[in-house]
Amino acid sequence: MKTFFIASSVLISLGFAASAQAEDADAELIGQGEYISRLGDCGACHSLPGKPAFSGGLAIESALGTIYSTNITPDKAQGIGRYSEEQFSDAVRKGVLPDGTRLYPAMPYPDYAKISDKDMHALYAYFMHGVAPSAESPPETDLSFPFSQRWGMRFWNWAFSTDKPFRPVGGASAEINRGAYLVESLGHCGSCHTPRGLGMNEKAFDSSSDAFLAGGNLNGWEVPSLRGLPRWSQQEIVDYLATGRNDKAAVGGEMKSVVEHSTSWMTDADLNAIAAYLKFLGNNPSLPAVDSGAAGATEAKLTAAKDLTEGERLYIDNCGACHFVTGKGAPGIFPQLDQATIVNAEDPGGLIHTILAGAQQPSTAKAPSTLAMPGFAHRLNDEEVAALATFVRQGWSNKAAAVTAGDVAKVRKNLKEH
Structure with missing residues (x-):
C-alpha cells in the first residue's frame, strides 16, 4: 500500500509538472503571437481609441470609397472566434473568409501571403487565447457598384496577387x-x-x-x-x-x-x-545635391532679414524658431528641411498638409516625449501657405517646383472633409 501511495504521488507530481510545462509553452506561443501581431501592425487598423482592442471600426479611405476594418477579437458572433486555424490563415494570407467572402486589399493579404506557417500558428494562438473577445460591431463596408461586388476580387487576385512563399x-x-x-x-x-x-x-x-x-x-x-x-x-x-x-x-x-x-x-x-x-x-x-553656396545664401538672407520675399518673411515668422535660418532644425527634435524628402517631393501635398494641420511625433518607449508642430490652417490663407511652401521647396539646396494657391486649396478642402 505504501508503495502504491508513493507511486501515485510521483505520478501526480509528474502530471502537475507536465501541465505547468504545457501552460508555459502555451504562454510562450501566445507571447510570440503578440509580438508577430506587432510586426504585422494589426492594431493600427483594427484598434480604435476608446474601443476594445482589435474590435475594428477604423475608416480607411481608398480610391474605391471608405472601407471599415473588422472585429478580429475571438468573439464568436462579431469576431473570429469560430475560425479554425486554416480559415484564419486563409483570411490573412489569401483574403478569403470562411463563407467565401473576398476581402479588399486594404487588408494587405498580398503581402501577408509570405508569412511563415510557424508565425501564422503563433498569431492564431494569440488572437484566440491572448485577446479579449468583444461584441463590438463596426460599420459595414458599403462601396458603390461595381466595387460592392466582392466576388470580382477573385479575378483581381488572379491577376495581381500571389501565393508564393x-x-x-x-x-x-x-x-x-x-x-x-x-x-x-x-x-x-x-x-x-x-x-x-x-x-x-x-x-x-x-x-x-x-x-x-x-x-x-x-x-x-x-x-x-x-x-x-x-x-x-x-x-x-x-x-x-x-x-x-x-x-x-x-x-x-x-x-x-x-x-x-x-x-x-x-x-x-x-x-x-x-x-x-x-x-x-x-x-x-x-535628392538634390548639397549646394553649400545656395544654402549659405539662403541662411545669410534670412539672418539679415532685409528685402525678404513673402515666403521668406512667413518662414521667419512661423518656422524659423524651430527649423532655424539654416533649415537644419535640431537633431532628434525638429526635422531638417534642407534636402528633406517631403519638401522635395514632386507632389507637394504632404508638405502642404503638414503646414496646414501640423504634426505630432508618437510617444514611444525609447522616446516618450511627444513633440508637436502646430498647424497654420487658421492663421495663413491659401496664398500665404503657397508662398511659404514655395520658399521652403526652393530655399537652401532644395530645387522643387513652386506651389500654387490652388494646390493648397485642394489639400485644405480634403482636410475639412476628413
Whole structure:
C-alpha cells in the first residue's frame, strides 16, 4: 500500500509538472503571437481609441470609397472566434473568409501571403487565447457598384496577387534575409511604398524588381522610396523606426501610426535587420545635391532679414524658431528641411498638409516625449501657405517646383472633409 501511495504521488507530481510545462509553452506561443501581431501592425487598423482592442471600426479611405476594418477579437458572433486555424490563415494570407467572402486589399493579404506557417500558428494562438473577445460591431463596408461586388476580387487576385512563399535573397546574410522577410511579409511596407498599377495593385512584392519600395502616392501624400536610403545611416533608420525621429527627420502622415503601433515595439535585432535590408536594396532616387553656396545664401538672407520675399518673411515668422535660418532644425527634435524628402517631393501635398494641420511625433518607449508642430490652417490663407511652401521647396539646396494657391486649396478642402 505504501508503495502504491508513493507511486501515485510521483505520478501526480509528474502530471502537475507536465501541465505547468504545457501552460508555459502555451504562454510562450501566445507571447510570440503578440509580438508577430506587432510586426504585422494589426492594431493600427483594427484598434480604435476608446474601443476594445482589435474590435475594428477604423475608416480607411481608398480610391474605391471608405472601407471599415473588422472585429478580429475571438468573439464568436462579431469576431473570429469560430475560425479554425486554416480559415484564419486563409483570411490573412489569401483574403478569403470562411463563407467565401473576398476581402479588399486594404487588408494587405498580398503581402501577408509570405508569412511563415510557424508565425501564422503563433498569431492564431494569440488572437484566440491572448485577446479579449468583444461584441463590438463596426460599420459595414458599403462601396458603390461595381466595387460592392466582392466576388470580382477573385479575378483581381488572379491577376495581381500571389501565393508564393517568402524566398530568401541569394547570397545575402542571415540578417539581411531576416529584414527581407519582415519587410516583404508582416511589415507589408510595399503596400504604401511600392508604386501601384492600373488595377491599384502593387507593382512588385520583392527585391527582384526595381519597382519594389520605389515610392508611390497615398491619398495625396507622396510616399518616398525606401531603396538604399543613401542619406541615412543604418543607425538613423533604426532610430526613425524605433522612436519616430532621427537626426534628420520625424514621422508624419500614416507613418506615425506605424511607428506607434508596430516598429517601436520591435527588438533591436529586427530593427537592424530591416535597416540592413533597406540599405542592401540600393537604387534610391537621389535628392538634390548639397549646394553649400545656395544654402549659405539662403541662411545669410534670412539672418539679415532685409528685402525678404513673402515666403521668406512667413518662414521667419512661423518656422524659423524651430527649423532655424539654416533649415537644419535640431537633431532628434525638429526635422531638417534642407534636402528633406517631403519638401522635395514632386507632389507637394504632404508638405502642404503638414503646414496646414501640423504634426505630432508618437510617444514611444525609447522616446516618450511627444513633440508637436502646430498647424497654420487658421492663421495663413491659401496664398500665404503657397508662398511659404514655395520658399521652403526652393530655399537652401532644395530645387522643387513652386506651389500654387490652388494646390493648397485642394489639400485644405480634403482636410475639412476628413
